[in-house]
Amino acid sequence: MITDARVLQPEFIPQEVEHRNPEVNHLSNALKPIMDGHPGETSLLLGPSGAGKTCIAQFTTERLRENVLDINTQYINCWQDYTRFRVLHRILDGIGQTVDIHRRSTPKDELLERLQDYDGPHYVVILDEVDQLEDKSVLYDLYQTRGITMVLIANREEELFATLDERLTSRLHSSVRIQFEKYPLDELVSILEARAGWGLSEGAIGNDQITHIADAAAGDARIGISILRNAARVADQQGTDTITEEIVRDAVPGGREEIRRKTAEKLRTHQRVLYEILQEEGEMSPGELYDEYCGRVDEAKTKRTVRNYLKKMEHYRLVTAQGEKRARTYRPREDPP
DNA sequence: GGTCCACAGGAAAGATAGGGTC
DNA sequence: GACCCTATCTTTCCTGTGGACC
Incomplete structure (x- = not known):
């Protein structure tokens, strides 16, 4: 039944993305100066959960890596790394500068100084769930740091800006904004079809079942993939070759619950x-x-x-x-x- | 309108814990 | 091993606010 479990994981980045070409092009253009050795523009990816923001940010920076010989990238989820220290530590980690940095013994300022002394290849830092940052002044410091381009991801612009001070607000207002909307049903269906094609055996799931999952996910690809994964797991456990309508029906609440449970585990x-x-x-x-x-x-x-x-x-x-x-x-x- | 109470949240101080240094 | 340094967590104290009651 499951031929490649990786593609059913939420963090999987596909080789090609569907239905997000305008957003990919917009972000690619913002990062394009890096290809000529110049800093890219700070980008702000906005939109609801499961609209593909994280996937597009990682996909686009990955594509940039293929075109630029010398470039560093780092993805940071500010839900997990929400303090200034952790963010700076994670960024330095991306360029192998944390060997002698220890969580309990290195002052924050030293981390920033070390980052400011960095003169290696251009560095693209993706800060996901940036509105969860406890101390947003780190954004200002990163903005001021030479050789770093930030890609910021948040759900709602108003909520993010409400927590920023004036100097950051004025700087981020001039950043490139890319708005993501929830996926319409047909787009979510084709995304799930692709995942099923890559990760499940042929004929494991029919169009009606995929449409049912997409409908239940209500435009949220993350939920859709979670339900699909849950359905595949149940079918696998039952030893059947196909995901039936009944399995999908049972998998819907489980798929939603799984996302909640993973968060509660933190x-x-x-x-x-x-x-x-x-x-x-x-x-x-x-x-x-x-x-x-x-x-x-x-x-x-x-x-x-x-x-x-x-x-x-x-x-x-x-x-x-x-x-x-x-x-x-x-x-x-x-x-x- | 005045008083009481429950609550939110900021500030500051104390406690804790991990790693470094001697 | 004792002590120091630091980030993080927790507690204490406090102020401001709004609802309930008289």
């Missing part, structure tokens, strides 16, 4: 307890949530720390906060993060 023990409570109980006031949390753990953190946890979980898009101040309630998000 939570630490106490954060996970809070998330589980909200999943079980639904909407809760902060007081109710804290009382329930205290009843479930041995050594409860303070209310202030729990507020920080909930803020972080909001960032992870696992939890929604509604209302202000005393009227505030928390509930788990319905849609995948």
Whole structure:
């Protein structure tokens, strides 16, 4: 059934991308000066989850690597690397400059100095989920650093700019903006057909089943691929040669749940307890949530720390906060993060 | 309108932990 | 092994705000 599991993974970058030629060309043009030894333009890729932003950024920089002999690239997901230190560390890691840098013993400024001293090949840094960065001043420092071109990825422009200071806002306003929209049904169908063609045995899934998956994914390629992967796994376990309509129907909630579960796995023990409570109980006031949390753990953190946890979980898009101040309630998000 | 209470979130200080240095 | 340095996490303290109640 599954002939190549890699192509069913969300991080897989295909050799050719479909339905995103204008976006690829736009980004390629922004990075084109690098081919002549000049810095590229800072690019801002905007749009909803699963619209292909990450894939296009990686695909385009990969294509650039094929055309430019000397170039370095690095992909950083700011969900995981959300501090200034981690971002700088990850960037230096991309050029092999972290051998003697240690998480607990090297000052942040030294990392930046080392980066500013870098005089190697041009360096393209992709910062995904850039709105999740805790300290956005690192963007300003990178903007000022010679030899670095940034490709920034975020969901919503307003949310990103709301958290930037004036000097960054004015600089990023002049950056190249590339807007991504959700995939229409027919485009998502052809993307899933291609993945199925590359990763599953011939005839493993029919057009009706792929359309069903695309329809359930509602324009989000990441969810579509997750459902397809889930369906293929179930069919494999059942020992059947084809993915039936019944398997697809059962795989839809699992595909969505898988994305949520992977995000929840990033939570630490106490954060996970809070998330589980909200999943079980639904909407809760902060007081109710804290009382329930205290009843479930041995050594409860303070209310202030729990507020920080909930803020972080909001960032992870696992939890929604509604209302202000005393009227505030928390509930788990319905849609995948 | 005044008071109380619950809550958010900023600031600062303390605690923790990993690696370096001697 | 003791001590130092540093990033990160946690706690404490505080201010501001809005809803509930009188």
